[in-house]
Amino acid sequence: MSRFLPVLLFFGLSAPLVFAQQTAIPNKPTLTVSLEPRHVKDGGGYVQGQIVLRVQLVSPHPFDRLQLNLPAIANVRTLTLSPPQTREIHNYGLEGYLYETRLALFPEQSGMLTIPSVSVAGAVAVGSGRKEPFAEVNPEMLVTIKPIDPAYDAPWWLVADAVTMTEVWTPPPEELRVGDTVRRDLTVTVYGVTAQHLPVIEQPLNGGYAVVGSETTMKTDLTPDGVIATLRQFWALRVESEDIISISPIQLAFWDPAAGSMASASLPAKRIEPLPRDPAARRAQLMSDAITAHRNRRISLFAALSIPVLGLLALIGALFYKALPTRADRRLSQACIANATPAACFRAVTQWSHDSFGTGDRNLIKYLQQTFGGEAAERLNTLQLALFSASDVSAEPKRLARSLVAAARRQR
Missing domain, CATH: 2.60.40 (Immunoglobulin-like)
Structure with a gap:
């Protein structure tokens, strides 16, 4: 032992020196x-x-x-x-x-x-x-x-430093019954590979279950030591048999460059023993589905019937809105009282025409006569005679206002 002590001391003292030289x-x-x-x-x-x-x-x-x-x-x-x-x-x-x-x-x-x-x-x-x-x-x-090594017999060439796989089952497989759906969430982490180099991972089928849904997401993380690709894949598997089911394993083959050989990462098969059918729960589920379907049909029928009703109400509302007197109509009626002078009536008609149609004062009476015609034109002619005739002609203010408002409603 004493013969090796100097050698051990030499290596023990030289190792820190070498490390210091490497990092100096x-x-x-x-x-x-x-x-x-x-x-x-x-x-x-x-x-x-x-x-x-x-x-x-x-x-x-x-x-x-x-x-x-x-x-x-x-x-x-x-x-x-x-x-x-x-x-x-x-x-x-x-x-x-x-x-x-x-x-x-x-x-x-x-x-x-x-x-x-x-x-x-x-x-x-x-x-x-x-x-x-x-x-x-x-x-x-x-x-x-x-190049691709001849010993590599997988269909997808994948060079990776390491691969890890994890999975989560929701709900737990031991709680499943026939007709239930279980979700298998798979997470694959591949070191030294970008997401675009990852293959598609499939869930092989055995008897007793069916794949009724799936989704895949991938991402690439850049770290100082290299790239890391992460694949998230889930399958929705529906149990279709009362017999014992073996859900196929998941496997990903890759080439290990450090070892110079083919390697693989895998998750084992999952054994599922479906629980006996629960008639009461099945009846409750069927009843719930029937109630939901009936409610949806009633909502659809109500929506289908409400469309024409709403359209009719909108039309009635529009007609009613047009029939209502406007603010300009009300001001005209308030100004054309029984004892209003022809000049006051003319000013009220001028303001009403401007508010309702944006017309000016020039040739106003002639413009309104041509626009409305009928009784409104006659009332305007009477107003013109009352304004400019030497004889004592009444403008009939209230009748004038009613005729103009009625004619304007028809125009709207």
């Missing part, structure tokens, strides 16, 4: 471009498999200006996991500054993927108002992108 803040701006996960660096990636490109610039001094040149990468779909940002870092009592951005790369074809050279230039503030320029370049990187 350099004495000048240093650019690091790395690829994740580890299997990408060791053996390459796969078509549609996620590669995280991490660009870091560490400096002991704050950045005064900074220009990152990150060329576009051909034959790759790119998503920004975290936009470029600068933050302070502290390691072993030292203070530094980290400028970092992360991208998710999804190769669209197999072969050799070329990641162009990444460069950054700028200046740091070294104190006393001095600026020190710098320029860093990371060389071009080559990554082998593998």
